[in-house]
Amino acid sequence: MLSERETRIIQESYARIYENADKFSENFYMNLFEIAPDLRPLFAADIKKQGRKFIEILSIIILDLRDKKLIVPMIADMGRRHVKYGTERDHYQIVGQALIQTLDETFENKWSSTEKQLWIRLYNFVADIMIEASNYDDVS
Ligand code: HEM
Numbered sequence: 001m002l003s004e005r006e007t008r009i010i011q012e013s014y015a016r017i018y019e020n021a022d023k024f025s026e027n028f029y030m031n032l033f034e035i036a037p038d039l040r041p042l043f044a045a046d047i048k049k050q051g052r053k054f055i056e057i058l059s060i061i062i063l064d065l066r067d068k069k070l071i072v073p074m075i076a077d078m079g080r081r082h083v084k085y086g087t088e089r090d091h092y093q094i095v096g097q098a099l100i101q102t103l104d105e106t107f108e109n110k111w112s113s114t115e116k117q118l119w120i121r122l123y124n125f126v127a128d129i130m131i132e133a134s135n136y137d138d139v140s
Helices: 004-018 021-035 037-042 047-063 068-084 091-107 113-134
Strands: none
Touching: 004 021, 004 047, 004 091, 004 113, 021 037, 021 047, 021 091, 047 068, 047 113, 068 113, 091 113
């Protein structure tokens, strides 16, 4: 998915967020619910715990990017669980937008367009596996 060099760039980029993970996830959900207030009721009232889980899973994926055999089944399982949370296919694009916006605000002008493109690719990689595993096309 990403080359060695690209993996290193995104890991370094991620380390900068991790220094301030709580603030980052708080801003992420603030942005998400500003873009799509109708998604708020899907989440528990206490969004702090949720934010930690989101950051934790991102770190696992980013640290293990080279080990597809490990991360792909884990991401697919996560996608299947999301169907039960009420997540729909179209929500993935909105969550991706909130993530990129939050990264933009966090790094201000201190991130390159290369870095931004890598984050978009990483998010799409994860979202595509989750969507695929969710079988949204099946008539149930
Ligand atoms: C790459 C995309 C995403 C990642 C990495 C991610 C990550 C997570 C993680 C790690 C959890 C904790 C529970 C679990 O592991 O099953 C979770 C829960 C949840 N996610 Fe996501 N998620 C993503 C996309 C979405 C989208 C598109 C939605 C749609 C609104 C969403 C809504 C939720 C909800 C409602 C919960 C449960 C919250 C609760 O029970 O309080 N997620 N997510």
